[in-house]
Amino acid sequence: MKINKYIYFFLYSLLLLHTTNVSSMNNHTSVVDDFFYQSGKIYVVITMLVIILLGCLIFMFFLDKKIRQLEKKIQQSYEKKTHH
Amino acid sequence: MATVKKWHYGMLFLLLGYTFIFGLLGEVPQLPILGQTIRGLYFHVPMWFGMVTLFFFSFLYAIFFLRTKKTFWDRKAYAFAQVGMLYGILGLLTGMLWAKFTWGKYWSGDPKQNSAAVCLLIYSAYFLLRFSFTSHIQLQAKMNSVYSILAFFMSILLLFILPRLTDSLHPGNGGNPGFNVYDLDGSLRWIFYPAIIGWIWWGIIMANMIHRYLNLKHQLLYTYEN
Numbered sequence: 377m378k379i380n381k382y383i384y385f386f387l388y389s390l391l392l393l394h395t396t397n398v399s400s401m402n403n404h405t406s407v408v409d410d411f412f413y414q415s416g417k418i419y420v421v422i423t424m425l426v427i428i429l430l431g432c433l434i435f436m437f438f439l440d441k442k443i444r445q446l447e448k449k450i451q452q453s454y455e456k457k458t459h460h
Numbered sequence: 461m462a463t464v465k466k467w468h469y470g471m472l473f474l475l476l477g478y479t480f481i482f483g484l485l486g487e488v489p490q491l492p493i494l495g496q497t498i499r500g501l502y503f504h505v506p507m508w509f510g511m512v513t514l515f516f517f518s519f520l521y522a523i524f525f526l527r528t529k530k531t532f533w534d535r536k537a538y539a540f541a542q543v544g545m546l547y548g549i550l551g552l553l554t555g556m557l558w559a560k561f562t563w564g565k566y567w568s569g570d571p572k573q574n575s576a577a578v579c580l581l582i583y584s585a586y587f588l589l590r591f592s593f594t595s596h597i598q599l600q601a602k603m604n605s606v607y608s609i610l611a612f613f614m615s616i617l618l619l620f621i622l623p624r625l626t627d628s629l630h631p632g633n634g635g636n637p638g639f640n641v642y643d644l645d646g647s648l649r650w651i652f653y654p655a656i657i658g659w660i661w662w663g664i665i666m667a668n669m670i671h672r673y674l675n676l677k678h679q680l681l682y683t684y685e686n
Contacts, residue, residue, distance in 0.1 A: 421484070427554055435543075446677055449680060453680070
């Protein structure tokens with residue numbers, strides 16, 4: 377039986393969540409946390425900005441994909457009209 | 461049809477360039493837990509302002525559709541709801557990151573966080589509803605427009621009224637002071653307002669692009685092939 381790739385993704389994210397919980401239970405700050413806490417938490421702001429810009433970029437990527445599909449459809453219907 | 465003109469991009473470049481440069485380099489009040497994350501005011505807060513504005517436009521265009529029965533307005537409402545949803549998701553993600561380094565957890569079940577998530581779920585039902593009526597354009601547009609009106613009022617209730625009635629950690633809610641309290645000399649405001657206008661501006665440009673795409677698709681499917 378073929379397991380959907382989304383289920384894999386879900387399980388993987390659960391695993392990640394679990395590992396981060398374990399590290400916080402041990403009361404050891406991780407390297408990532410240390411990085412974010414330095415120089416007045418400025419890297420939190422930088423990461424926010426990166427999240428927003430990447431989000432808009434991914435959105436534009438999907439719009440581009442949709443437009444490409446539409447272009448293909450127009451091309452096909454044009455070819456159909458010229459053949460008959 | 462609203463095509464994007466050159467001066468629209470010029471305005472966008474000016475507003476967001478100003479926000480990025482002065483938002484990251486400008487002076488901010490030094491506060492104990494917040495630290496430099498007070499600069500999130502220029503990036504996280506405009507996402508929510510943008511989302512509400514875009515949903516408001518979507519709501520207006522839904523009313524235009526119900527009055528004129530032209531699916532042009534329904535497509536416009538759909539485009540604005542899409543970008544509003546994007547802004548909402550980005551606002552939630554940036555808010556979660558900020559909460560991790562100020563409140564200690566990504567998700568602490570704060571009333572503001574929960575109601576924002578419920579608001580996004582309500583709007584995700586808008587898209588589900590749309591994809592369930594793809595064969596009947598008029599019916600789809602009607603269902604969506606009516607649902608959009610309901611969803612907009614629910615979003616106002618969830619984002620601005622309910623979190624203020626209970627205890628919340630979020631600045632500006634439940635007894636917590638908003639950022640205007642820290643902004644003694646008005647220096648934050650000089651970057652905050654252009655930032656809001658800039659992000660909303662970008663959202664409207666993106667929404668208009670999607671609207672043009674949806675119109676082209678509609679023309680192709682309902683005039684070319686028939």
